[in-house]
Amino acid sequence: MPIADGFFARTVLKFRFSRAAHFIALTKPRVMSLAIFTALVGMALASGDLSFGRAVISISAIAIGAGAAGALNMWYDAPIDAKMARTSNRPLPAGVVSSTEALVFGMGLATISVIVLAFSANPLSACLLAATIIFYSVFYTMWLKFVTPQNIVIGGAAGALPPVIGWTAISGSLDWEPWLLFLIIFLWTPPHFWALALLKSTDYAAARIPMLPVVAGEVATKRQIFAYTIVLSPIGAAPSFVGMAGPLYGILATALGIEFLRRAWLLLRTPIDVSRAPAKSLFVFSIIYLYAVFTALLVDAAVRWLLRSGGI
Numbered sequence: 001m002p003i004a005d006g007f008f009a010r011t012v013l014k015f016r017f018s019r020a021a022h023f024i025a026l027t028k029p030r031v032m033s034l035a036i037f038t039a040l041v042g043m044a045l046a047s048g049d050l051s052f053g054r055a056v057i058s059i060s061a062i063a064i065g066a067g068a069a070g071a072l073n074m075w076y077d078a079p080i081d082a083k084m085a086r087t088s089n090r091p092l093p094a095g096v097v098s099s100t101e102a103l104v105f106g107m108g109l110a111t112i113s114v115i116v117l118a119f120s121a122n123p124l125s126a127c128l129l130a131a132t133i134i135f136y137s138v139f140y141t142m143w144l145k146f147v148t149p150q151n152i153v154i155g156g157a158a159g160a161l162p163p164v165i166g167w168t169a170i171s172g173s174l175d176w177e178p179w180l181l182f183l184i185i186f187l188w189t190p191p192h193f194w195a196l197a198l199l200k201s202t203d204y205a206a207a208r209i210p211m212l213p214v215v216a217g218e219v220a221t222k223r224q225i226f227a228y229t230i231v232l233s234p235i236g237a238a239p240s241f242v243g244m245a246g247p248l249y250g251i252l253a254t255a256l257g258i259e260f261l262r263r264a265w266l267l268l269r270t271p272i273d274v275s276r277a278p279a280k281s282l283f284v285f286s287i288i289y290l291y292a293v294f295t296a297l298l299v300d301a302a303v304r305w306l307l308r309s310g311g312i
Contacts, residue, residue, distance in 0.1 A: 022091045022096045022097050023091075023097065023101075023105060025090065025091050026067075026070065026071040026074050026075075026091055026097065026102055026105060026106070027066070027067030027068075027070045027071055027109075028066075028067070028070030028071075028073070028074070029067075031066065031070055031159075032063060032066040032067050032070060034159070034162075034290070034291075035062065035063070035066035035159070035162040036059060036062065036063045036066065036162075037291070037294060038162045038163045038166070038181070038185060038294055039059060039062045039063075039162035039163055039165055039166035039169075040059055040166060040298070041163055041166070041181065041294045041297050041298050041301075042162065042163030042164060042165065042166030042167040042169075042170075042178050042181060043055060043058075043059065043166040043167065043169060043170050044297075044298055044301040044302070045167065045177065045178075045181075045244060045297065045301050046166070046167040046168075046169075046170035046171040046175075046177075046178070047170070047171060048170035048171045048172060050121065050169065050170050054120045054121065055169070055170070057116065057120040058117055058120045058121040058125070058166075058169045059166070059169075060116070061112075061113045061114075061116040061117035061120060061121075061129070062113070062117065062129060062162060062165055062166065062169070064109050064112060064113035064116070065109070065110065065113035065114065065117070065129045065130075065132065065133055066162070067109055067113075068106050068107075068108075068109035068110035068113055068133055068137075069106075069110070069132065069133045069136040069137050069158070070106075071102055071105050071106030071109060072102075072103070072106035072107070072110070072133070072136075072137035072141065073136065073137055073141045074090055074091070074092055074102060074106075075092065075099060075102040075103045075106055076137070076141050076142055077141065078090075078092035078093055078099060078102075079093075080207045080209065081093045083203075083206050083207045084200075084203040084204070084206065084207050085203055086200055086203055106137070110130075110133050110137075113129060113133075114126050114129055114130045114133075117129050117165075117169065120169075121168075121169035121170075121172075122168070122169065122172045124168050124172060124173075124174065125165050125166075125168040125169040125172075128161060128164060128165045128168060129165050131161075132158050132161045132162075132165065135155075135157065135158045136155065136158035136159075139155075140154070140155035140158060145209060146208075146209065146210065147210070148210065149210045149211060149212040149214075149215040149216060150212075151209075151210070151211070152189060152190055152193045152194070152197075152211070152212075153189070153190050156185070156186050156189030156190065156193075157182075157186060159185060159189060160181075160182045160183075160184075160185035160186040160189065161182060163178050163181035163182060163185070164178040164179065164181070164182050166178075167181075177242075177244055180235075180238060180239060180242065180244065181239075181294075181297075183235055184232070184235055184236055184290075184293065185290070187228055187231055187232040187235055188232055188236075188286065188289070188290055190224065190225065190228045191225045191228050191229050191232070191260075191264060191282065191286055192283065192286040192287070192290075194211075194212055194213070194221050194224065194225050195225060195267070195279050195280075195282040195283035195286065196279075196283050197211040197212060197213045197214075197221070198213050198218060198221060198222070198272055198276075198279045199276060199279050199280060199283070201213040201214055201218075212224060218271070218272050222267055222268045223268065225264050225267065225268070225282070226261075226264045226265065226267075226268045229260055229261050229264040230261065232257065232260065233254075233257030233258065233260060233261050234257070236253045236254075236256065236257045236289075236293055237249075237250050237253040237254045237257060239253075239297060240253065244297075245296070245297055245300045245301075246300055246303075246304070248296075248300070249296045249297065249300045252292070252293075252296050253293055253296065256289050256292055256293060257289075259285065259289075260282075260285065260286070260289050263278065263281055263282045263285055264282060266278045266281075266282075267279055267281075267282050
């Protein structure tokens with residue numbers, strides 16, 4: 001009997017961990033990690049008197065809000081996800097989480113995140129978080145995605161708002177500086193997602209989602225990617241020109257922007273039917289670019305704080 005009891009306990013524990021993993025997957029952890037990181041940078045650059053403990057609770061609330069948006073997106077997109085090879089193994093199309101469970105989970109996380117942020121930080125940041133969740137899970141997921149090939153451009157505003165929310169959580173005010181961080185992510189989003197869409201255009205066509213490569217074709221998409229990259233490159237370095245970061249940040253961001261532009265040019269010059277490598281290379285580098293730029297901003301903010309406090 002002890003052996004049987006032990007086996008039963010291990011089976012139950014394994015089931016619980018498996019279920020937990022499925023619900024964690026609903027939150028889109030990779031997307032959520034980007035929201036957490038950029039919000040943290042917004043917090044680091046802002047001025048305010050929020051205590052360390054309340055700041056930790058606030059960043060946790062922003063993380064939960066990002067997870068809520070991901071869960072609600074997966075809940076609504078389940079029929080579409082089932083048609084795409086890239087997403088067919090997600091919890092809902094795989095049948096490991098029910099539609100009702102996903103909806104309740106997403107709504108619950110959204111409610112908790114907004115309430116917690118309102119109390120740990122301020123109502124302004126909570127309102128911005130609520131607006132971000134609604135914009136992404138309703139406006140983008142349920143409507144915009146299906147009506148225009150510019151869906152990812154407009155919808156990208158939701159993914160660009162976390163640093164603004166992080167800033168307001170600390171400062172309590174909606175200043176102009178975090179909107180520069182917003183603009184960097186907003187301009188980065190189209191080249192990033194359209195590079196992926198070029199690689200997955202048959203998936204999007206099968207799901208009847210009017211992504212730019214499906215509607216306008218490969219050449220037009222690559223021209224748009226290059227155009228956005230041209231604008232992004234100087235904007236990425238702009239924080240050093242307006243006093244948000246030092247000259248070393250400006251040098252690094254400029255170098256990263258030039259490399260981004262070089263890869264976008266290579267993609268523009270190479271047909272997909274000749275080689276898919278430039279599209280994949282640009283997509284991978286775009287992730288490196290955004291994390292590197294925001295990491296540099298975070299390091300710059302830390303160094304400046306140490307200099308002010310006499311730690312260096």
